[in-house]
Amino acid sequence: MLEAEELACLKGDRLLFRGLAVRLEAGELLRVTGPNGYGKTSLLRILCGLAVPEHGAVRWRGVEVRRDRESFHRALMYSGHAAALNDLLTPLENLRFACAAAGDDPDEAACAEALGRIGLGGQIDLPARVLSQGQRRRVGLARLFLAARRPLWVLDEPFTALDVKAVADLTATLSAHCRAGGIVVLTTHQDAPFETPPRVLDLAGVAC
Amino acid sequence: MLEAEELACLKGDRLLFRGLAVRLEAGELLRVTGPNGYGKTSLLRILCGLAVPEHGAVRWRGVEVRRDRESFHRALMYSGHAAALNDLLTPLENLRFACAAAGDDPDEAACAEALGRIGLGGQIDLPARVLSQGQRRRVGLARLFLAARRPLWVLDEPFTALDVKAVADLTATLSAHCRAGGIVVLTTHQDAPFETPPRVLDLAGVAC
Amino acid sequence: MQWESWSAFWSMGGAAPFVWGSYAVTLLLVALELVLVLRRRRDTVRRLIRLRRVTAPDRDERRASKEMFE
Amino acid sequence: MLGPFFAVMRRDLLLAWRGRADVLVTLAFFVIVVCLFPFGVGAETNQLRAIAPGVLWVAALLSTLLSLHRLFAQDHADGTLEQLLLSPEPTALWVLAKIAAHWIVTGLPLVLVAPGLALLFDVGQGVLGVLTLSLALGSPILALLGAVGAALTLGLRGGGVLLALLVLPLFVPVLIFGAGAVDSELGGTGAAAHLLLLGGGLLGAIALAPFACAAALRIAME
Amino acid sequence: MLGPFFAVMRRDLLLAWRGRADVLVTLAFFVIVVCLFPFGVGAETNQLRAIAPGVLWVAALLSTLLSLHRLFAQDHADGTLEQLLLSPEPTALWVLAKIAAHWIVTGLPLVLVAPGLALLFDVGQGVLGVLTLSLALGSPILALLGAVGAALTLGLRGGGVLLALLVLPLFVPVLIFGAGAVDSELGGTGAAAHLLLLGGGLLGAIALAPFACAAALRIAME
Amino acid sequence: MKTANFDDRIKRSKSLLRFAAPQMFYPLAGTFAPWCLAVAAVLTVLGLWIGFFVAPTDAQQGDVYRVIFIHVPAAWMSMFIYLVMAFWAAVGLVLNTRLSFMMAQALAPTGAMFCFVALWTGALWGRPTWGTYWVWDARLTSQLLLLFLYLGYIALTQAIDDARRADRAGAIIALVGAVNVPIIYFSVQWWNTLHQGASVSLTRAPSMASAMLWGMLVMALAAWAYTFAVVFWRVRSLILERERHTEWVGAELAAHEGRA
Numbered sequence A, B: 001m002l003e004a005e006e007l008a009c010l011k012g013d014r015l016l017f018r019g020l021a022v023r024l025e026a027g028e029l030l031r032v033t034g035p036n037g038y039g040k041t042s043l044l045r046i047l048c049g050l051a052v053p054e055h056g057a058v059r060w061r062g063v064e065v066r067r068d069r070e071s072f073h074r075a076l077m078y079s080g081h082a083a084a085l086n087d088l089l090t091p092l093e094n095l096r097f098a099c100a101a102a103g104d105d106p107d108e109a110a111c112a113e114a115l116g117r118i119g120l121g122g123q124i125d126l127p128a129r130v131l132s133q134g135q136r137r138r139v140g141l142a143r144l145f146l147a148a149r150r151p152l153w154v155l156d157e158p159f160t161a162l163d164v165k166a167v168a169d170l171t172a173t174l175s176a177h178c179r180a181g182g183i184v185v186l187t188t189h190q191d192a193p194f195e196t197p198p199r200v201l202d203l204a205g206v207a208c
Numbered sequence C: 001m002q003w004e005s006w007s008a009f010w011s012m013g014g015a016a017p018f019v020w021g022s023y024a025v026t027l028l029l030v031a032l033e034l035v036l037v038l039r040r041r042r043d044t045v046r047r048l049i050r051l052r053r054v055t056a057p058d059r060d061e062r063r064a065s066k067e068m069f070e
Numbered sequence D, E: 001m002l003g004p005f006f007a008v009m010r011r012d013l014l015l016a017w018r019g020r021a022d023v024l025v026t027l028a029f030f031v032i033v034v035c036l037f038p039f040g041v042g043a044e045t046n047q048l049r050a051i052a053p054g055v056l057w058v059a060a061l062l063s064t065l066l067s068l069h070r071l072f073a074q075d076h077a078d079g080t081l082e083q084l085l086l087s088p089e090p091t092a093l094w095v096l097a098k099i100a101a102h103w104i105v106t107g108l109p110l111v112l113v114a115p116g117l118a119l120l121f122d123v124g125q126g127v128l129g130v131l132t133l134s135l136a137l138g139s140p141i142l143a144l145l146g147a148v149g150a151a152l153t154l155g156l157r158g159g160g161v162l163l164a165l166l167v168l169p170l171f172v173p174v175l176i177f178g179a180g181a182v183d184s185e186l187g188g189t190g191a192a193a194h195l196l197l198l199g200g201g202l203l204g205a206i207a208l209a210p211f212a213c214a215a216a217l218r219i220a221m222e
Numbered sequence F: 001m002k003t004a005n006f007d008d009r010i011k012r013s014k015s016l017l018r019f020a021a022p023q024m025f026y027p028l029a030g031t032f033a034p035w036c037l038a039v040a041a042v043l044t045v046l047g048l049w050i051g052f053f054v055a056p057t058d059a060q061q062g063d064v065y066r067v068i069f070i071h072v073p074a075a076w077m078s079m080f081i082y083l084v085m086a087f088w089a090a091v092g093l094v095l096n097t098r099l100s101f102m103m104a105q106a107l108a109p110t111g112a113m114f115c116f117v118a119l120w121t122g123a124l125w126g127r128p129t130w131g132t133y134w135v136w137d138a139r140l141t142s143q144l145l146l147l148f149l150y151l152g153y154i155a156l157t158q159a160i161d162d163a164r165r166a167d168r169a170g171a172i173i174a175l176v177g178a179v180n181v182p183i184i185y186f187s188v189q190w191w192n193t194l195h196q197g198a199s200v201s202l203t204r205a206p207s208m209a210s211a212m213l214w215g216m217l218v219m220a221l222a223a224w225a226y227t228f229a230v231v232f233w234r235v236r237s238l239i240l241e242r243e244r245h246t247e248w249v250g251a252e253l254a255a256h257e258g259r260a
């Protein structure tokens, strides 16, 4: 489904990696690891089409993503370092907007339910500005419950700032998505309690 | 050394905790735990004097901190959620400024060495803007090596975004600081490999 | 030749500040630009040479990367 | 297809409503700039009347400029822009929605209060209509052109003022035709030609600016 | 004791140097605003000459205003301000350092180019000195007063323009005396009284503004 | 191996397009630049000689008019360079050739310099002839706005330090500016004629003395040659910067090191 070939990433003067190839089939979960600054975030942004690689190409169902950006992005759900929350809007409003902007349009009840499931039932009406770090993160992750139809999830350090229980819940959600035939690519420095140990791509191995 | 009495924290119309008391002696390491949104960050900001508690008082060596802000702040080193980095300056410049602003004035060589120790030897001349998430975090933490003379360290989620090796290093540094008679207060959701399990203050216990 | 004397030439029929002001500033700017351009070239070369020395150990890798970019 | 268009529009209007103060202060800035002039140039009525259309137009232009950097900055900082760029729908579409919402919030109020301010400068009642119309046609052009500049300078140091440098030369023709419309109405030539040109400019800007803006945003996020 | 003062000063000047474009573009904004006026009000030399001091002063005021929100915003966003407030030295001291660095970077260049721009409006050479002096005394006052406003509006939604609303009324007296100095020099009354008042205002502002600013910052960070 | 093949392929290819490859253009520019500068120097001396010693004093203006020998070439160059710059920006965006963006960026400072020179000399000329340094005449005003367009382009490309982003963002603003240049020009023309009668305008002497014309033309040619020289040098630095990871730059630098 998702293939990357011969990827190279150059940042300023530094070649982070090159000749990186990866191929993911339905149901796979890939964990990208590597020490700080080895290019995990850079790789994920390239896979999403947010950044252009110095060399190489990314393919989705055999089509280069730059050729058919729209259908690739219809299949993708990305969550980056930044939470994509507006401080003035409530978690509910933020979530509805995030879905609508991505082209889905879930109704309010579905969004409220997703927020409840992720443990923000009590904060549904607060402006996002006053949320705690972990609560902000959760709003972004609530989209996962509404994006089940999107096969490809790309998550950059999703466990940051989450408490232990939330980490376990999220891990379960990710596993369920894979069992249902989805693909997950994630980075994390924490040890997440996956039932079956995920496939690992260690950037320390391909680094230049 | 550091005492807090009868602390209460009110946010909006939510009382996060009340009647919280804690007393730390030289050489102690306190880990504040609790699920997301239970008030860890709020507590730490109160302890530092950045926020005023709804009720109660914080004392440093027996003197209320509001009475003698300056000598309390001379003894304190705080690292919050935000990294306090300017994107245009290099890590070296950022670190030197952070120290100078806090009233210390280490020379350039000492700063460069601290950065080298924390694993940023190769990034010393890059603008902070291009650093990876973990590298940004490290610049802030490099101050720990230069703040050994300050007895009280208050760290809000210092392990976020750090890779496994950096977490281990940081843990060792904290333990060493305590052995030398310092005090450390930190929050984290991750399990850090402390040699001796730290004292724990669980906010889930005092939450309202 | 139109000028009776050098001093007549320099006074430009009374418009000396304007004429010579124009020419002087132009000359200055052109000279400045040339100096800046040449200095930039020198600095670039020096900087890149220094950079090459610093990264000398992985020069082989760089060569490999170049091949890859082709 | 229009999903993101309306989602962005609705959200931006909601945000403006939530941060009500914002709307009021762009307006307030306009009013204050206009009112500062008499302090600067002295209170002679004839002179003030002569410069009034120019002052109003320049003030409108400056207020637009001042509010422009907020068009994408917040969304850029909090990661929303990244998410929008990953939207499967065409980028130019939601960009247009953002610009439209921005104009409704910052441009429209100016158009509405301008006649009132013109009266303070003792401008003849006959030309108030032309003044309003010229602003109504011109200020969306300013917003559209400015959006391109805002996208280009996104996340750069000194963004706000760099933006000013980039777009002000582009604003000059709008200013000339806008202020010129009022003057030629006063001079008796009639403002039709100026207004037609402004209208044509508006159509051109609507057709081109969102695409330039979308390209600039993609470049900025690389 | 002066450690943080010089540290802050050095850093802010270094930052300005690093983002060199920034310095140039505040200046550019000033230049462009001044140059826009003729397009708005028409190119008649006499009229332009009459409004020139006012226009220059209003433009200086607007450029100052526009650059103000950058005074603390960046440090607030990245957490530096939090750290500075935890500094054991007096807050007013490093606040003064920040303001001084800001003026050197944004105010001083305006003072230096103003005479050149005055020539574009064909202002008599005799008053150029007074114009420059009035700006040299007035623009630091603007920076000091503006800093208090910037601190008060820190982190608020619509900060930039809310700031404008807060400080413009405070700026008006400065504008009146500043532009007035030039006018009375032209009118033959001599500018001494105006300039003395500006000088007095400057001393007062230096004495008081840093403390007000420090208090505002502590409140903003709570 | 592959690299060598690629280089060979470029060298063998007969088409002119091969010079679009930075490593081909780099030595070419290096060879031409000094020659261009020499030509510029010779032409300048010739032009100034014509201007100051052959051309007669003007009946109306006296000797002030001798500013024309830099004023007009500078004004021409400033306008022409902007067009060339926009052209390269467009080529870069369409064909995605790195060298085009570099050319655009190398041209901008020289264009801005000529623009400023035209303004400065015009202002100094205006003082004795019109009695003022500046009037808001259409032509002068559009020249001023052109300077702002240049400065905006330069400031933008300088503020972005990722080369790829700087190239493309700069190209967009150059093109938007180019679309606006005619609009600005005509609007300003209209504005001025609307507001102000033809009290002052650039009325030129009815029959320009032919020596004067020649002087102007020679100086214009000198400006051309100078522009070529400076732009070639600047683009060489840019190429080195951008291509620093490639092998041929490595070889080039090694050669430099050897010489030093």
Ligand code: HEM
Binding pocket: F068, F071, F072, F075, F076, F118, F119, F120, F121, F122, F123, F124, F125, F126, F127, F129, F130, F133, F134, F139, F140, F141, F143, F144, F202, F203, F204, F205
């Ligand atoms: C700041 C002031 C001035 C500016 C910005 C300026 C700008 C220009 C420009 C852009 C051109 C070239 C336009 C074209 O070829 O169509 C030009 C040409 C010329 N200018 Fe100026 N000018 C200024 C002042 C003056 C003054 C004061 C005079 C003389 C009284 C003057 C005399 C001329 C002449 C004779 C030409 C050549 C016209 C031609 O070959 O068509 N300029 N100027």
Ligand SMILES: Nc1ncnc2c1ncn2[C@@H]1O[C@H](COP(=O)(O)OP(=O)(O)OP(=O)(O)O)[C@@H](O)[C@H]1O
Binding pocket: A011, A012, A013, A014, A016, A034, A035, A036, A037, A038, A039, A040, A041, A042, A043, B123, B126, B130, B131, B132, B133, B134, B135, B161
């Ligand atoms: N202009 C530049 N010059 C040199 N190095 C650069 C430049 N820009 C970025 N880098 C380097 O590129 C790397 C970017 O890494 P990236 O953010 O992808 O890391 P990461 O693996 O996600 O790290 P983390 O675990 O800390 O999030 C960093 O090491 C950074 O220092």
Ligand SMILES: Nc1ncnc2c1ncn2[C@@H]1O[C@H](COP(=O)(O)OP(=O)(O)OP(=O)(O)O)[C@@H](O)[C@H]1O
Binding pocket: A123, A126, A130, A131, A132, A133, A134, A135, A161, B011, B012, B013, B014, B016, B034, B035, B036, B037, B038, B039, B040, B041, B042, B043
């Ligand atoms: N105005 C308000 N009204 C109601 N609740 C509020 C208000 N402001 C803040 N809160 C709540 O106060 C809490 C602040 O928590 P704080 O940031 O201290 O949590 P934390 O323990 O650090 O969490 P985390 O682990 O996520 O960092 C959050 O639960 C937030 O929802």
Ligand SMILES: [Mg+2]
Binding pocket: A040, A041, A042, B132, B133, B134
């Ligand atoms: Mg990362």
Ligand SMILES: [Mg+2]
Binding pocket: A132, A133, A134, B040, B041, B042
């Ligand atoms: Mg917290």
